[in-house]
Amino acid sequence: MSSRPIPIRVALDPAAPPFERHGEPVSIGVACPRGQVHRGQLWSLFAPTGGPVPLQTTTLDRWGDGSVRWLLVEFQADLIPGEASSYMLVPHADGLVTPASPLSIDHAGACISVVTGAARFDIARSGPSLFTDAQVDGMSLLAATTLEAEDGDGRHYELAIRRATVERAGPLTAMVRLDGVLAAGDGADWLDATVRLQFHAGLGAVRVEVSVTNPQAAKHAGGIWDLGDPGSALIRDLSVRMVRQPGLPADVWASLDRTEPMSPAGELCAVYQDSSGGEHWDHATHVNSQGAVPLAFRGFRALRQGGEQAGWRATPVVSIGSGASRMTVAMPRYWELFPKMLTAGGEDCRIGLLPRESAGLHELQGGERTTLTFVVCCGRDTVSAEPLAWARSPLQVAADAEAYRHAGCWSPLGAGTAASREGYEALVNHAIQGEQSFRQRREQVDEYGWRNYGEIYADHEAGGAGGAGGAGGAMVSHYNNQYDAIAGFATRFLQTGDARWFAAMDELAGHVTDIDLYHTTRDRAAYNGGYFWHTQHYAPAGTATHRAYSRLSGAAGGGPSAEHNYTSGLLLHYCLTGSERSRAAVVQLADWVMDMDDGRKSRFRWIDHRDTGLASGTRSPDFHGPGRGAGNSINALLDAHRLTSDPRYLAKADALIARCVHPDDDPESFNLRDAENRWSYTVFLQTLGKYLEHRADHGLLDAPYAYAREVLLNYAEWMSTYERPYLDTPERLEHPTETWAAQDIRKAAVFEFAARHAEDDVARRRFLERADQFFEYSIATLQASPTGRLVRPLVLLLAYGFQRPMRPLPLATTQALPVPMVSRAPFVPLRRRVVQRLMLAGAGVSAAALLLLVLLLTRMVSS
Numbered sequence: 001m002s003s004r005p006i007p008i009r010v011a012l013d014p015a016a017p018p019f020e021r022h023g024e025p026v027s028i029g030v031a032c033p034r035g036q037v038h039r040g041q042l043w044s045l046f047a048p049t050g051g052p053v054p055l056q057t058t059t060l061d062r063w064g065d066g067s068v069r070w071l072l073v074e075f076q077a078d079l080i081p082g083e084a085s086s087y088m089l090v091p092h093a094d095g096l097v098t099p100a101s102p103l104s105i106d107h108a109g110a111c112i113s114v115v116t117g118a119a120r121f122d123i124a125r126s127g128p129s130l131f132t133d134a135q136v137d138g139m140s141l142l143a144a145t146t147l148e149a150e151d152g153d154g155r156h157y158e159l160a161i162r163r164a165t166v167e168r169a170g171p172l173t174a175m176v177r178l179d180g181v182l183a184a185g186d187g188a189d190w191l192d193a194t195v196r197l198q199f200h201a202g203l204g205a206v207r208v209e210v211s212v213t214n215p216q217a218a219k220h221a222g223g224i225w226d227l228g229d230p231g232s233a234l235i236r237d238l239s240v241r242m243v244r245q246p247g248l249p250a251d252v253w254a255s256l257d258r259t260e261p262m263s264p265a266g267e268l269c270a271v272y273q274d275s276s277g278g279e280h281w282d283h284a285t286h287v288n289s290q291g292a293v294p295l296a297f298r299g300f301r302a303l304r305q306g307g308e309q310a311g312w313r314a315t316p317v318v319s320i321g322s323g324a325s326r327m328t329v330a331m332p333r334y335w336e337l338f339p340k341m342l343t344a345g346g347e348d349c350r351i352g353l354l355p356r357e358s359a360g361l362h363e364l365q366g367g368e369r370t371t372l373t374f375v376v377c378c379g380r381d382t383v384s385a386e387p388l389a390w391a392r393s394p395l396q397v398a399a400d401a402e403a404y405r406h407a408g409c410w411s412p413l414g415a416g417t418a419a420s421r422e423g424y425e426a427l428v429n430h431a432i433q434g435e436q437s438f439r440q441r442r443e444q445v446d447e448y449g450w451r452n453y454g455e456i457y458a459d460h461e462a463g464g465a466g467g468a469g470g471a472g473g474a475m476v477s478h479y480n481n482q483y484d485a486i487a488g489f490a491t492r493f494l495q496t497g498d499a500r501w502f503a504a505m506d507e508l509a510g511h512v513t514d515i516d517l518y519h520t521t522r523d524r525a526a527y528n529g530g531y532f533w534h535t536q537h538y539a540p541a542g543t544a545t546h547r548a549y550s551r552l553s554g555a556a557g558g559g560p561s562a563e564h565n566y567t568s569g570l571l572l573h574y575c576l577t578g579s580e581r582s583r584a585a586v587v588q589l590a591d592w593v594m595d596m597d598d599g600r601k602s603r604f605r606w607i608d609h610r611d612t613g614l615a616s617g618t619r620s621p622d623f624h625g626p627g628r629g630a631g632n633s634i635n636a637l638l639d640a641h642r643l644t645s646d647p648r649y650l651a652k653a654d655a656l657i658a659r660c661v662h663p664d665d666d667p668e669s670f671n672l673r674d675a676e677n678r679w680s681y682t683v684f685l686q687t688l689g690k691y692l693e694h695r696a697d698h699g700l701l702d703a704p705y706a707y708a709r710e711v712l713l714n715y716a717e718w719m720s721t722y723e724r725p726y727l728d729t730p731e732r733l734e735h736p737t738e739t740w741a742a743q744d745i746r747k748a749a750v751f752e753f754a755a756r757h758a759e760d761d762v763a764r765r766r767f768l769e770r771a772d773q774f775f776e777y778s779i780a781t782l783q784a785s786p787t788g789r790l791v792r793p794l795v796l797l798l799a800y801g802f803q804r805p806m807r808p809l810p811l812a813t814t815q816a817l818p819v820p821m822v823s824r825a826p827f828v829p830l831r832r833r834v835v836q837r838l839m840l841a842g843a844g845v846s847a848a849a850l851l852l853l854v855l856l857l858t859r860m861v862s863s
Contacts, residue, residue: 003032003037003091004406005088005089005091006030008030008045008086008089008400009400010085010395011079011397013393015258018081020078020081021395024390025074025173026075026394027075027397028397029578030089030399030403031071031399031407031408031409031575032067032070033406034067034408037071038067038068039068043093043096044093045088045089046090047087048083048086051095052093053087054076054098054201055073055074056073056170057072058168059071060072060578061643065698065699069407070575074170075172076172089399098171099201099202100117101117102171103115103116103117103169103170103172103200111132112125112166112176114174114197116202116203117202118202118204118379119203119204120134120135121133121378123197125163126161126162128146128159128161129144129159130146130159130178130195130197130240131145132144134378136325136378139325140245141244141379142244144241144243145242145243147195147240148239148240149182149190149235149238150236151234152234156185157182157190159183159195161179162181163178167196167580168578171201172201173200175196175197175198176196177196177580179192182212191364193210193211194210194211195209196208203377205375205381205391206376207391208375208376210240210372210373211369211370211514211581212364212369212371213364214232214233214365214366214368215367216231217366217523217528218365218366218520218547220559222556223557224551225532225547225549226542226547226551227288227543227545228543229365235354235363238354238370239351239356240350241349242349243348244348248320248321250320250346251264251321252266252267252318252319252345253318254304256302257313258392258393262319262386265305265344268303268304268344268346269302269318269342269343269344270304270344271300271303271318271341272300272302272352272355273300273313273341274297274300274339274357275296275299275339276299276336276338276446278313278443278446278448279443280446281299283445283446284445285445285452285541286446286449286452289543291543294358294359299311299312314335315330315333315334315335315392316331316342317387318342318344323380324379326378326387327349328387329342329374329375329388330375331351332374332393333373336448336453337448339352339357339450340353365547367518368514368519369514375388398498400497405494405495410491410801411805414752415752415774416748416775416776417772420779423783424797426783427783427789427793428797431492431794432498436789438504439500441791444457445475454508454512455479455480455508456479456485456795457477458482458792459474460737460738460791460792461475462477477534477535477540478541479792479795480546480564481512481516482533482566486508486570486573487566488569488795488798488801489508489569490576491801492798505569505573508569513582513585515546517530517589524603525596525598525602526612529591529592530559530565530592531564533548533560534548534564536558544558547559562596562630562633565589565592565632565636567586567635568639570639571583574643587640587644590639590640590649594649594652597612597616597633597652599612604834607837608830611659611830613829613830614830616630616660617630620677621829622832624659625660626672628680628683630656630657630660632683632687634653634684634687634688635690637649638650638694657688657708658707658822663711663714667714667715667718667719672718675726675729675732676732676733682747685712685715685716686749686750686753686804688708688711689749689805692705701817703819707820709817710819712754712757713757719770720751720766720767720770723747723774725744725774725777725781726743727740738787738788738792739796741782741793742788742793742796742797745774745775745779745796745800746800747770747774748770748804749800751774752767754767755771778797
């Protein structure tokens with residue numbers, strides 16, 4: 001069998017100048033139906049004019065039967081403003097063509113050499129320089145390209161490359177990855193560094209992604225994770241310096257904004273962006289460890305033609321030289337990721353990632369990462385008339401929505417009436433439309449800067465605290481991808497092809513993979529590699545940034561938590577973009593689940609090395625029934641198993657399900673009608689539905705499948721009898737807000753999953769009727785509520801879009817299977833087991849000493 005042709009639309013960003021584009025590198029992930037595209041499948045791409053064009057395809061994801069599920073399609077697009085530009089991806093077509101100048105890579109020797117046809121780049125396998133040379137028309141342009149840093153004490157560091165690998169290669173694009181450290185002159189390591197260099201056939205342009213990580217663990221004494229922690233690295237300067245060969249033409253040209261053409265800049269051009277330039281540029285979002293906002297002025301200041309100028313938001317392009325000797329640099333996100341510095345003149349160009357021009361030191365917290373992407377072009381730019389205009393306003397690419405639907409990536413809403421489904425569409429579109437779109441809400445608290453950009457402002461927290469919500473003094477509260485907004489954005493992009501959804505997904509994924517994940521192996525297993533959850537409810541984030549509780553709130557706690565572990569959006573981001581950072585994040589978070597629950601990695605392994613329970617607890621270390629702790633852990637394991645096929649992840653998911661639920665459970669015994677403490681059992685059941693689909697995809701219709709199916713049907717039967725909207729009993733809720741109406745939509749999803757596994761038509765109809773009721777209630781209540789369009793309810797609605805059944809299951813999976821006879825074994829977490837053992841061992845110890853020991857260990861295990 002073969003997949004159907006897939007239209008791919010290429011469009012100009014509406015905010016970009018109407019330049020023509022010729023051969024601009026673009027890419028998009030396309031999805032394939034199960035069983036229709038196999039390894040070695042050939043594809044052809046046809047331009048709007050009908051002729052074939054070169055393309056490169058990379059398999060990113062596979063179905064359980066081994067067929068291709070997601071394919072990264074890379075090509076070079078032409079676009080004339082005002083004209084449609086729709087390409088057609090066709091399988092088994094007579095139109096396979098190769099680029100006129102295909103990429104070639106030479107791995108021999110001390111360098112990796114990449115020849116694009118327009119330039120040759122030599123990449124060092126070791127040493128301090130990213131490029132040891134770049135040649136155009138036989139002329140050597142670069143003497144060195146270094147990543148340099150200076151700490152708060154004035155000590156100098158330089159990149160020391162430890163490993164260079166070709167991460168992806170083909171006739172059109174290649175990715176070379178450099179891993180190393182920033183090391184002092186005496187060899188002492190400080191920060192970790194990873195550089196990805198992406199090359200394109202026929203172009204002298206290279207996309208450079210620089211990531212710098214503080215591998216130290218935060219000390220988080222007393223459960224506090226604020227700025228100023230002893231594990232932080234204080235940085236005076238972090239910059240890339242590109243040194244040109246001496247004697248080349250040195251005239252400087254520059255443009256400060258997407259709408260401004262390049263013009264002579266004199267002997268030196270310098271652009272420094274100190275703040276976002278927005279109306280609330282000096283917001284408390286940007287406090288340092290002393291609680292002060294260290295920003296000096298609004299916007300940017302620039303020097304060119306010997307004169308100074310100022311403005312709000314710069315997206316500069318600078319170039320030195322002319323013709324084949326020209327070197328041009330552009331940064332697509334400059335003011336958004338402030339502070340930034342770009343200077344060009346004489347024999348070098350400096351790109352300040354965390355520049356010394358800032359008023360204070362830059363604090364990179366333990367386990368935190370910062371990433372900057374820029375494009376450098378050696379020689380002439382043949383894509384756009386203005387050099388690198390395409391790099392700072394890239395083309396927008398989307399595959400046909402029906403192709404994604406046909407592949408099972410999304411399905412039309414099934415629950416509710418036509419009117420309620422229209423209401424759902426109208427509500428979720430508030431995220432990208434109108435005066436209160438998420439992008440506009442970002443302006444209220446100036447959610448910009450290298451640490452904050454991409455984050456969602458949690459305006460519902462300000463409302464709950466009695467805050468004004470829209471004023472310049474709006475309370476800072478960070479959402480940290482709660483409920484997986486990334487996946488919601490991605491799913492809406494798949495359904496609509498609207499570039500605004502893609503941008504929201506991409507920006508948030510970048511923030512999460514850098515800031516919200518804990519990139520260290522030097523803390524305890526419960527935290528290493530984990531996911532920080534949202535800042536404290538109804539309290540300012542203060543100096544905690546994105547790490548939960550601040551000392552300023554008077555409450556201790558926070559740190560990575562299994563209850564806030566979201567991977568599905570990162571998986572979709574990888575499938576749509578090929579981002580290796582997002583793929584690595586999914587696997588990292590699944591490994592965190594494995595490690596946190598591994599008693600052999602606990603500090604108390606000498607007492608008891610069995611499972612800790614940290615991966616399955618919800619609300620309390622002692623509750624290991626159905627809840628979001630286990631639900632999110634299982635979901636992460638399923639996503640990692642999908643990407644890696646490593647059986648350890650699926651085996652652990654099986655074990656967590658068996659730990660938390662049983663087909664013979666009496667749901668009443670878990671007090672599930674206690675909404676404050678047990679509402680998230682629906683999260684677990686949604687994940688159980690996904691688990692069944694995952695096993696069915698892999699053909700695993702076995703005992704664990706039958707076990708989970710019976711659990712789902714058992715709980716759905718109980719829900720059908722007892723569940724009511726949460727706001728029907730507001731007296732049971734601490735904060736009876738609009739969020740509860742949004743959470744009710746999860747019940748609709750559970751009933752939809754149960755309906756497809758029901759054993760008879762009567763039960764199926766009953767489940768679908770209940771799904772309709774909860775869907776319609778949720779939408780109608782939010783539409784009528786003045787706060788129904790706050791961030792949290794909208795993200796919950798977006799989450800429903802992907803946390804429900806997506807495609808028909810094979811018929812065999814709906815038939816009855818024998819359920820294994822397994823007895824219910826209550827799980828006792830490590831904390832309790834340690835205390836119990838010590839109490840038994842301490843029978844001869846004085847009562848006072850024993851009590852003190854037990855209290856101390858209880859605190860240590862639970863912290």
